[in-house]
Amino acid sequence: MMDGMAEISLESEERVIIVGVGLIGGSVAAAVRRRNPTCDVIGIGRCEKRLQAAADAGLLTDWSTEVASSTLAGRCVVVVCLPVHLIAGQVCQIAELATGDVLITDAGSVKSVICDAVNSHPRASRIFVGAHPIAGGEQGGFEHADSELFEDKVCVITENDSAPALPLLAGRTRQFWRQLGCRIVDMTAREHDRVLALTSHLPHLMAAVTATVVGSDNLPLTGSGFRDATRIAAGDAALWTAIMAGNRSCIVEAIGRAEEELALYRTALEQQDDDRLLTLLAAAEKCRRKLTS
């Protein structure tokens, strides 16, 4: 029943335009292609060779190095899957060209800077609904695209509360991401950024610190624990710099909390207070075990 409804809705979109065909953009393409093989999926990117390769891999039905007004006619969804610092500019540019019943959404890991910039653009603010599917991997490029990447993953939708004409569009956005397999969670952009600083951006920094401090010479004496704990630190540094820079104040606050907590461990060790050490580790164990239970 739900599947039936979902299919009808994705079919009601004439085409899906994906701006930035990397891991996320490629996976959106793959997911749309798998769920609705008759829907046009058009990739927009910089490099013709890469776009043709993505088409050859079956991800795209067509591609272009620029968005044309004719592509933005009729009923279509544009999904901007660029690095976060490029999203708002691209959304506004596309909004200028849109003539049809166009919905623009994105997959950026930060939301406030993007939504604030889009909201200051009258035309873009009326057709953009921000989204963040919490899915990914440390290996970039459409070669790692996966049509099931979004299956059962949370997608945060940041409905634009300052643009009252949007509820209908927000519903269409929710439906779009739900059809790719996502579970929808509605949040404000600011709340999203505060929480993601703790659930994603701080963990990345902690993994990066752990990977740097260990030193290359000691890598042979690492085990599976280190491997898992630092896996995300292998993610693309430029992409993560843009994410961190796009959520500066929340991340600085999260780092402050981590510094306080780490100091508690240091003090307990220095003062030989093993009861305190046990209490700290037990709290962490309890918190982490909630995730698997």
Place this chain on the structure above:
Amino acid sequence: MMDGMAEISLESEERVIIVGVGLIGGSVAAAVRRRNPTCDVIGIGRCEKRLQAAADAGLLTDWSTEVASSTLAGRCVVVVCLPVHLIAGQVCQIAELATGDVLITDAGSVKSVICDAVNSHPRASRIFVGAHPIAGGEQGGFEHADSELFEDKVCVITENDSAPALPLLAGRTRQFWRQLGCRIVDMTAREHDRVLALTSHLPHLMAAVTATVVGSDNLPLTGSGFRDATRIAAGDAALWTAIMAGNRSCIVEAIGRAEEELALYRTALEQQDDDRLLTLLAAAEKCRRKLTS
């Protein structure tokens, strides 16, 4: 050829006695049983019911709640797989009872406190060679034992340099762990503890801090990155308290280095120095990528 040599050597041991039949002890038992089905594998523990269950699972050929002198006759290897704070005391107690050609080794994650305590015991110091197979998991208990747990894992051997009669015994210890699948690395106990503070103990603390700081309410918005980065924080808090307390000064030093590195990220974010941020993240990315390449 190597396999043949290995088999002959494990067969030359009349029995393997495992003190503490949890994840590691159970996996040692499983590995010995698989590689030499005719070798006696005797489990020593506190709880009769658990020991019988481990025997029923095929891990042990016999068990007891205490080590008897008669068990320690002939040529045998004792592997002490207890929490680290209990290892040295148990090694000395077993050494007092040993009458045959007995080798005692262990699987503790810290080495200096154990080796120092054993070296102060004249009898124990002559028959003990410390070991640390770098393998494990956050799920304890012999139910998770795996005969392949040690396959291709590093096992650090800390040959006792203050006891000159040991080289032969150290060779026998290397051979024992090699037969379970390990790659042997020789180190002093002090060097082991300094390196493991960085490769294992600090990563555990960083994961614990990350898991605690996130807060339970935010867990639904975590992704696979958070899941991997904090997995080890689900490890048993009491076991890890003993490990941390057994390597205090090295871990405090490692925390200091992590605090310095984390402060570099905070400062770069506060000062909006994105070039610096990129440099830091790129260094971490490069370091972590060495592990998979």
